[in-house]
Amino acid sequence: MAGKEITRILATDCGSTTTKAILIEKRAGEYRLIRRGEAPTTVEAPAEDVTKGVLNAVGEIEDLEGREFLDASREGIAVGDDLSRGVxxxxxxxxxxxxxxxxxxxxxxxxTGESAQRAALGAGAIVMDVVASNDGRLFHEKVADIRRLRPDMILLSGGIDGGTIDHVVELAEVIRAADPKPRFGVGYKLPVIYAGNRDATGEVEHELGGMSALKVVPNIRPVLERENLGPARDTIHELFMEHVMAQAPGYGKLMQWAGHWVDGRWENVPIMPTPGAVGKLIEMVARAEGIHVMGVDIGGATTDVFSVFDSQGQPVFNRTVSANLGMSYSISNVLASAGMENVMRWVPFRMDEADLRNRIRNKMIRPTTIPQTLEELIVEQAISREALRLALVQHRELAVGLKGVAQERTIGDAFEQTQTGATLVDMMKLDLLIGSGGVLSHAPRRCQAALMMIDSFLPEGITMLAVDSIFMMPQLGVLSKELPEAAAEVFDKDCLIRLGSCVAPSGQSKDGQTTATMQMEAPDGRTREFRIVYGRMEVIPLGVGEKARVTIRPAKGIDVGAGPGRQLESVVEGGVVGVVLDGRGRQPFGLPAGDAERIRKLQEWAMAMTAYPEKFLSLGR
Amino acid sequence: MAFAYTPGLRVADVTTVRKERRLPLKGRVLVREGADVDAETVVARTELPGNVKMLNIANILGVPPDDIPELLLKKEGDPLSENETIAQSRGLFGLFRNTVRSPIEGSFESFNKVTGQAVLREPPIPVTIDAYVKGRVVEVIPDEGVVVETRATFVQGIFGIGGEVRGFLKTVVKSPDQELTSDLIDASCSGRILVGGSFVTVATLRKAVSAGVKGMVVGGFDDRDLKDFLGYDLGVAITGHENKGITLVLTEGFGRMNMARATFDLLRSREGMLASINGATQIRAGVIRPEVVIPVGDEVQGKPPSREQGALVTGSPVRVIRAPYFGRLGRVSALPPELQQLETEAHVRVLEVEFGDGSRAVVPRANVELIEE
Known part of the structure; x- marks a missing residue:
């Protein structure tokens, strides 16, 4: 990069709920995080402009740092040479x-309606309506419904290749007549993806070309017994990030602000979609260390999962955005998708269902609130486990080796649609799991984040756990494009909090029986032996940066990474939590069926992890 | 967080409300710019082609399709009434004639000599759109609809179900903390929009439906009752299309929650006036909130809005919007700048609030919303 060295950096991430700002400076030869500020994201009245939230978050840094970062008008960020102000x-x-x-x-x-729905769900969208020629609604009713729902995007499919044209064109006519107005109003054409009978392409283009941002992709159902969801799904993903996210009010202004001076000339730095930025960082880690990595970023409206696993000897990066799973705007959808029972199973005390439902709904209608009581915190963390679990399910289904390869279906499958295809996600092979997002990064105790990640992702064998310290991976991701060394340095020193390795034998046993023994050679040279007991958890202290050689001998039929019953020699790493021995079993993992026993076990595990202050044991009594 | 915003809910004594009224497809606008309209005034209409009915005349008469045209008593475009004869065979020496009668009222659209099929069409289906609120047409959208403007009392709720309805306002509770119970609903509530206080149950809501109540504006409702009433669990908050015989607007949230005094007093002051309400809610960026619009005409003078949005200062009236003080109203009594530890062990910016009964509590700044004086 030409010009003066960059030593003062301001980076923001405008999430659906919260806008986060960080200040990074180069001091004594190294880039470090200096301050952090946050404010509610402002896309709703009274301040329908994302930049307001940015100004507020930066304003908080100003307050804390005692310096000015906004320009003289206080309507923008001060970027320039003035060392007393700005960055x-x-x-x-x-x-x-x-x-x-x-x-x-x-x-x-x-x-085809169902295939289209699957493609959209697979891309992490919320499907608000399935319009079909035979759905029983009259033409004008379909038109009215599309208008009322204000979708962000429409996927039009229909007809196998060489099949019906009339019906597909009629659906295009419905969309044309609806002329839906996007949520953010003026100046943008609604994205419509056409993935239907290729013979109808011309007529669909004629109908929709002018009034929408039409994108034509290969048919999702080229023949009756074969589904080809990949291209439509990828295009939904791409358009969402490039098109829909960019429509938030005030985004245009933010685009103008982002940049720096290079030799007296202003150079803009493009705004990156959050999932793109985090993905970039995860990929960077996997490449630098040559390991299998997964990352998860759980936000208010969406949960993004990233993975790097090998496929035919090559590392393959996959990213999924579950736009229907999150902790505020999408929180009720977590409840609806997972079911009340699945959420309740993680709550270690008795709770009135009606009360829990109202709490979740109130969080949905007032998304920026935070838990004040221990009980509220535990409930929120219970919900997050289900959001993370469902996001992983979606990621598994989509993270397949080669993108866009058609899934073969037999004629029988055509009537009973199920997802098939081998996933690349292998929890036994996973080396590093990184968590980010408010509920994980801001968990008051780091071991709470560890427990949430273990419970939802169920890593197997030896897996290092880490968490984004203060939810700054998005900002570092976008920075890594401009200043890779600064991003890498801050990521390593200030962002990535190493929690410690999790050792989880896979397989079934009986409560109280030893599933594996672990011999650990501590950094001081002493050797200790630990038993991993079925149904229990234990934490062994091992500090940040400390590594220990281990020899794990699993019981018959139990796998710790070398195959069932086979001994594994490896290394575990310490962290702020320590080494977690998780003897609760995998494949499948289950919670006790009875309420009393389930609560007892949850309390026991939470105590083993010192997840909550002891008073939580008296909650719900 | 140092900042607290309300979700932007408006409670306006008198304000200008504009409503766009568009047909779902092109048609005819029936009113002119400048026209005064009532809520029920049809402002635009169009017709959809009626449904089609196929009738295989050749099969019914047992005659080759080619011969049918001579037997038809109707030609293309002719109107038809139900049971009217469309075609008749010659029979044997004029006897044993077979007859084809129209199963529908409508018109004879066409006959296909190859297949022997006749296409009959039902009468066009009229589609109309009304003004929704009493006011004046300030813009005509050619072939599509109009924009209606009105001076009105305007109250936004936080969540609602059901679409546009109208009715005269009737306040059935004495205070904003009183539950709207089923004994308060009688025959006089038919066709009305009821204003309640803190809460309503699904049983009361059902009674209201059977009593012919058009809509209800209350503080809170249980989510379990919502699921019971709708018959499904709401995933994302996108509502307005529920066809449950009533429109419900919640002003505060889920659970038992007193309606804000200002909202309650304002609605009560409009007792007996015609209100248009809509439960449609979309909670996502680009939010839509449910609303109560009460056109007031020119005679009512409005108070200027008293609140500066987003400014949280000592003395600001606030509502706590999260447990353990959920729904309680009070005033900000202190704004300590330093982070404080909560019971959760998290360190956050807080404020101190003094409730109506004089008690005080410390709550995260993110957990309050400013309310109208």
Whole structure:
């Protein structure tokens, strides 16, 4: 990069709920995080402009740092040479558009309609409506419904290649007549993806070309017994990040602000979608260390999962955005998707269901609130486990080796649609799991984040756990494009909090029986032996940066990474939590069925992890 | 966080409300710019082609399709009434004639000589759109609809279900903390929009539906009751299309929550006036909130808005919006700048609030919203 060295950096991430700002400076030869500020994201009245939230978050840094970072008018960021004010560069990411809500259309509701729905769900969208030629609604009713729902995007499919054209064109006519107005109003054409009968492409283009941002992709159902969801799904993903997210009010202004001076010339730095930025960072880690990595970023409207696993000897990066899972805007959808029972099973005390439901709904309608009581915190962390679990399920289904390869279906499958295909995600192979997002980064105790990640992702064998210290991976991701060394340094020193290795034998046993013994050679040279007992958890102290050689001997049929019953020699790493021995079993992992026993076990595990202050044991009594 | 915003809910004594009224497809606008309209005034209409009914005349008469045209008593475009004869065979020496009668009222659209099929069409389906609120047409959208403007009392709720309805306002509770119970609903509530206090149950809501109540504006409602009433669990908050015989607007949230005094007093001051309400809610960026619009005409003078949005200062009236003080109203009594530790062990910016009964509590700044005086 030409010009003066950049030593003062301001980076923001406009999330759907909260806008986070960080100040990074180069001091004594190294880039370090100096301050952090946050403010509610402002896409709703009274301040329908994302930059307001940015100004507020930066304003908080000003308050804490006692210096000015906003320009003289206080309507923008001061970027320039003045050492007494402002910074050398301002960069930003954004996911402020929130989740992705789609309407899909297909000729036959149970055939192409369903394929379209699957493609949209697979891309992490919320499907608000399935419009089909045979859905029983009249033309004008379909039109009215599309208008009322204001989808962010429409996926139009229908007809196998060489099949019906009339019906597909009729659906295009419905969309044309609806002329839906996007949520953020003026100046933007609604993205419509056409993934239907290729013979109808010309007529669909004629109908929709002018009034929408039409993108044509290969048919999702080229023949009856074969589904080809990849291209449509990828395009939904791409358009969401490039098109929909960028429509948040005030985004245009933010684009102008992001940049720096290079030799007297202003150079803009493009705003990166948050999932893109975090993904970049995860990929960077996997590449630098040559390991299998997963990352998860749980936000208010969306939960993003990233993975790097090998496929035919090559590392393959996969990213999924579950735009229907999150801790504020999408929190009720977590409840609806997972079911009340699945959420309740993680709550280590008795609770009235009606009360829990009201709490979740109130969080949805007032997304920026935070838990004040221990009980509220535990409930929120219970919900997060289900959001993370469901996001992983979605990621597993989509993280397949080669993108866009058609999934073969037999004629029988055509009537009973199920997902198939081998996933690349292998929890036994996973080396590092990184968590980010408010509920994980801001968990008052780091061991709470560790427990949430272990409970939801169920890592197997030896897996290092880490968490984004203060939810700054998005900002570092966008920074890594401009100043890779600064991003890497801050990521390593200030962002990545190493929690410690989790050792989890996979397989079934009986409560109280030893599933594996672990011999550990501590850094001081002493050797100790630990028993991993089925149904129990234990934490062994091992500090940040400390490593220990281990020899793990699993019981018959139990796998710790070398195969069932086979001994594994490896290394575990310490962290702020320590080494977690998780003897609760895998494949499958289950909670006790009875309420009393379930609560007793949850309390026991939480105590073993010192997850909560002891008074939590008296909650719900 | 140092900043607290309300979700932007408006409670306006008198304000200008504009409503766009568009047909779902092109048609005819029936009113002119400048026209005064009532809420029920149809401002635009269009017609959809009626449904089609296929009738295989050749099969019914047992005659080759080619021969049918001579037997048809109707030609393309002719109107039809139900049971009217469309075609008749010649029979044997004029006897044993077979007859084809129209199963529908509508018109004879076409006959296909190859298949022997006749296409009959039902009468066009009229689609109309009304003004929704009493006011004046300030803009005509050619072939599509109009924009209606009105001077009105305007109250936004936080969540609602059901679409647009109208009715005269009737306050059935004495205070904003009183539950709207089923004994308060009688025959006089038919066709009305009821203003309640803190809460309503699903049983009362059902009674209201059977009593012909058009809409209800209350403080809170249980989510379990919502699931019971709708018959499904709401995933994302996108509502307005529920067809449950009533429109419900919640002003405060889920659970038992006193309606804010200012909202309650304002609605009560409009007792007996015609209100248009809509439960449609979309909670996502680009939010839509449910609303109560009460056109007031020119005679009512409005108070200027008293609140500066977003400014949280000592003395600001606030509502706590999260447990353990959920729903309680009070005033900010202190704004300590330093972070404080909560019971959760998190360190956050807080404020101290003094409740109506004089008691005080410390709550995170993120957990309050400013309310109208």
């Amino acid at each position: 050398d560069i301002f960069v930003s990411t954004s996911s402020a558009g929130g989740g992705l809500q789609m309407t899909v259309a297909g000729v036959v509701k149970s055939m």
